[in-house]
Amino acid sequence: xxxxxxxxxxxxxxxxxxxxxxxxxxxxxxxxxxxxxxxxxxxxxxxxxxxxxxxxxxxxxxxxxxxxxxxxxxxxxxxxxxxxxxxxxxxxxxxxxxxxxxxxxxxxxxxxxxxxxxxxxxxxxxxxxxxxxxxxxxxxxxxxxxxxxxxxxxxxxxxxxxxxxxxxxxxxxxxxxxxxxxxxxxxxxxxxxxxxxxxxxxxxxxxxxxxxxxxxxxxxxxxxxxxxxxxxxxxxxxxxxxxxxxxxxxxxxxxxxxxxxxxxxxxxxxxxxxxxxxxxxxxxxxxxxxxxxxxxxxxxxxxxxxxxxxxxxxxxxxxxxxxxxxxxxxxxxxxxxxxxxxxxxxxxxxxxxxxxxxxxxxxxxxxxxxxxxxxxxxxxxxxxxxxxxxxxxxxxxxxxxxxxxxxxxxxxxxxxxxxxxxxxxxxxxxxxxxxxxxxxxxxxxxxxxxxxxxxxxxxxx
Ligand code: ARG
Numbered sequence: 001x002x003x004x005x006x007x008x009x010x011x012x013x014x015x016x017x018x019x020x021x022x023x024x025x026x027x028x029x030x031x032x033x034x035x036x037x038x039x040x041x042x043x044x045x046x047x048x049x050x051x052x053x054x055x056x057x058x059x060x061x062x063x064x065x066x067x068x069x070x071x072x073x074x075x076x077x078x079x080x081x082x083x084x085x086x087x088x089x090x091x092x093x094x095x096x097x098x099x100x101x102x103x104x105x106x107x108x109x110x111x112x113x114x115x116x117x118x119x120x121x122x123x124x125x126x127x128x129x130x131x132x133x134x135x136x137x138x139x140x141x142x143x144x145x146x147x148x149x150x151x152x153x154x155x156x157x158x159x160x161x162x163x164x165x166x167x168x169x170x171x172x173x174x175x176x177x178x179x180x181x182x183x184x185x186x187x188x189x190x191x192x193x194x195x196x197x198x199x200x201x202x203x204x205x206x207x208x209x210x211x212x213x214x215x216x217x218x219x220x221x222x223x224x225x226x227x228x229x230x231x232x233x234x235x236x237x238x239x240x241x242x243x244x245x246x247x248x249x250x251x252x253x254x255x256x257x258x259x260x261x262x263x264x265x266x267x268x269x270x271x272x273x274x275x276x277x278x279x280x281x282x283x284x285x286x287x288x289x290x291x292x293x294x295x296x297x298x299x300x301x302x303x304x305x306x307x308x309x310x311x312x313x314x315x316x317x318x319x320x321x322x323x324x325x326x327x328x329x330x331x332x333x334x335x336x337x338x339x340x341x342x343x344x345x346x347x348x349x350x351x352x353x354x355x356x357x358x359x360x361x362x363x364x365x366x367x368x369x370x371x372x373x374x375x376x377x378x379x380x381x382x383x384x385x386x387x388x389x390x391x392x393x394x395x396x397x398x399x400x401x402x403x404x405x406x407x408x409x410x411x412x413x414x415x416x417x418x419x420x421x422x423x424x425x426x427x428x429x430x431x432x433x434x435x436x437x438x439x440x441x442x443x444x445x446x447x448x449x450x451x452x453x454x455x456x457x458x459x460x461x
Contacts, residue, residue, distance in 0.1 A: 005087045005106070025078035027328050028085040034118045035089050036068045038197070041217035042109055045209040051107055060105065063097035084324075086111045108207040109200060112231040112319040116196035119327065121218060123240050124192055126334045131185050133341035134247060135461050138175045138182075140349040142454055145171040150444065151355040152429050153268075154362040161365030164429045165442040167353065172450055177250040179454070182461045184243045188236065195220035196230035202318035203227060232318040234308075234326045241305040244333040248298035251344055255294035258351070262288045267357050272350035275343070290347045297336050304329035362429050366394045368404050371426040371435065372419075381418050389416040 004014070014022070040061055047057040067089065070076035082088035094102035145168035155165035195218070198204065198211025204227040211223040224230035261268035271288055279285035308329040315322055369390045376386035393415050397404055405427040412419035425431055437443040440450070 004081075004083065005090065005111070019081065019083075022083055024084045024324055024327070025082050025088060027331065028115075029078055030331065031085050031115075031118045031122055032071045032089060033068060034121045035085055035114070036064050036071070037121075037218060038114060038118060038214070039089070039093070039105060040064050041214040042197075042209075043105060044217060045211075045213050046104070046107060046207075048213060049108075049207060049209050051207065052104060056101060056104070059097065059101055063093055063102065066096050067092045084111070084115075086114060108205045108209045109197070110231070112201050113196050113199040113227070115323075116199070116231055116233075117218065117220065119234075119237065119330075120192050120196070120220065123237070123330060123334075124189065124219075126338075127185050127189065127192075127240065130244070130247070130334065130337050130341070131182055131461060133337065133345070134178050134182055134185075135458060137251070137341060137345045137348065138178050138454070138458055140345045141171050141175040141178075142451060142458065144348065144351075144353075145175075145447075145451055148353060148355065149448070151353060152359040152362045152433065154358065154365070154367060155442070161361075161367045163367050163370055163436075163442075164362040164432050166433060166444060166447050167355070167358065168451060169442045169447045172447065172454060174250070174254045175454055178247070179457050179461075181243060181247045181250060184246070186461070188239050188243060191239070192236045193219075193221040194230075195223045196227075198223050199227035199230035202231050228318045232315070232320075232323070234312055234323060237326050237330050238305070238308050238312060241301075241308050241330055241333055244330075244337055245298070245301040245305045247337060248294075248301035248340075251340070252295045252298035254348075255291040255298075255344070258291045258347070259288050259295070262291075267354055269354070270352045271347060272352075275347040275350055288347075290343045294340055294344050297340050300336060301333050304333045359429065363405070364403060366397065366404055368427055368429075368432050369394050371432045372404065372423060374435075375423055375426045376418055379418060379420075379422075386418075389418060392416065393419065 007013075043052060043057055043060045043064070046052045047054065052060060067076060070092065071089075076092045078085070078088045079091070082091065090102070090106065093105065096102070148167045148171075151167040153165050153167040153170050154161050155163045155170065195211065195215035197214045197218070197220070198209060215221060215223055258269060258271075260266055262271060271286065273286075275290055276286045277289040279287065308326060311322055311325045372393060373383065373386040373390040376389060377383050381389070393404060393407075393412070396411070396415050397406065400406075405424065407415070409421050412421070412423065426435065434443045434445075437446060440446065
């Protein structure tokens with residue numbers, strides 16, 4: 001049977017139905033170059049242990065380099081009967097080097113330790129790229145924040161006007177979760193660089209090959225302590241799927257706000273033409289499709305995580321073929337983020353804010369009521385009463401269809417003797433914003449500090 005790695009004990013070849021369900025080359029081919037790098041390292045370990053002569057090692061490396069070149073330019077591709085990328089590449093190696101040499105490479109390793117290691121290598125490399133794309137997004141948020149110093153936004157809780165805040169403060173609040181995602185990727189990397197190579201099928205190798213040699217050739221770290229664990233565990237895959245899902249969720253929250261801000265009713269932002277789409281029937285339409293796709297893809301990223309966890313649940317030790325299902329979810333999460341993040345960053349970097357409209361709306365909806373209460377506390381009124389008095393002022397204004405700064409001095413007095421004209425000092429947006437000087441608060445001095453810290457954190461990654 002061409003290319004099959006396990007024909008020996010079988011009287012008949014595989015049925016077509018088996019071949020169809022078993023096959024993974026349609027998605028694991030992306031591991032081909034990692035597999036060849038692993039094979040070159042494994043050949044070194046075989047030579048170091050005396051299973052290949054120096055000449056054989058040289059010839060093996062030359063054949064693997066030739067195979068790599070053929071894979072790269074498409075002269076070597078998976079054949080219909082290849083079960084997976086590993087068996088296809090062994091077929092390719094034997095085509096180039098002959099069976100006498102090519103047939104020696106598999107000694108002392110199994111596809112089980114091989115695929116566990118290659119998956120880690122693939123994820124580690126793409127994680128670097130994703131981290132860079134997240135950094136780009138954080139930089140775009142930081143740049144927008146810095147260039148809108150002083151711009152006001154109606155801050156919301158429960159989607160209702162709550163307190164006026166600085167736009168830069170709000171944009172920073174979208175950046176910090178992404179910094180934590182970068183930290184997560186950094187922590188995840190420590191666990192993921194541990195190497196399963198050398199674990200064999202599950203029990204380890206009897207050929208005394210040096211697993212450290214292979215690991216260091218591949219840029220991996222220390223071999224895992226337990227060969228069974230090394231071949232059977234996919235927790236670092238699941239952790240990666242979680243981190244990518246969390247990135248999707250963090251992006252989706254900003255996406256949702258941009259969709260809302262971009263409505264006629266809000267009118268807070270305008271999207272750049274290059275980052276919005278039109279309608280095939282309604283000529284006037286300009287749609288925030290990138291933000292909507294971000295919202296949609298976050299669901300898909302969560303699905304990849306939950307699907308993978310369900311695959312892993314209750315699998316007995318050690319390797320089971322179920323584990324072949326580990327790859328598509330994480331590969332998909334990578335390719336989704338690799339298209340989503342650059343588009344999303346471009347949209348964020350180029351969107352423009354209608355700061356006048358945001359500032360005009362910020363004091364409406366009685367968003368300065370907390371400032372009135374806190375001003376009363378500073379005058380010696382206990383907070384319980386201050387809250388009550390401020391609430392009565394809100395009701396007074398709401399009944400008359402006016403805002404908090406509209407009542408005359410006499411009207412203020414009629415609501416409460418404590419509401420002296422001095423209260424007007426906090427009934428302005430600037431007064432309110434700049435009074436919030438507590439740690440992490442919206443006062444411009446605090447926000448400026450925060451943005452400086454954010455810039456330092458960006459430089460870490
Ligand atoms: N293609 C398999 C996977 O992706 C690796 C092969 C292991 N197969 C086996 N029969 N032990 O997990």
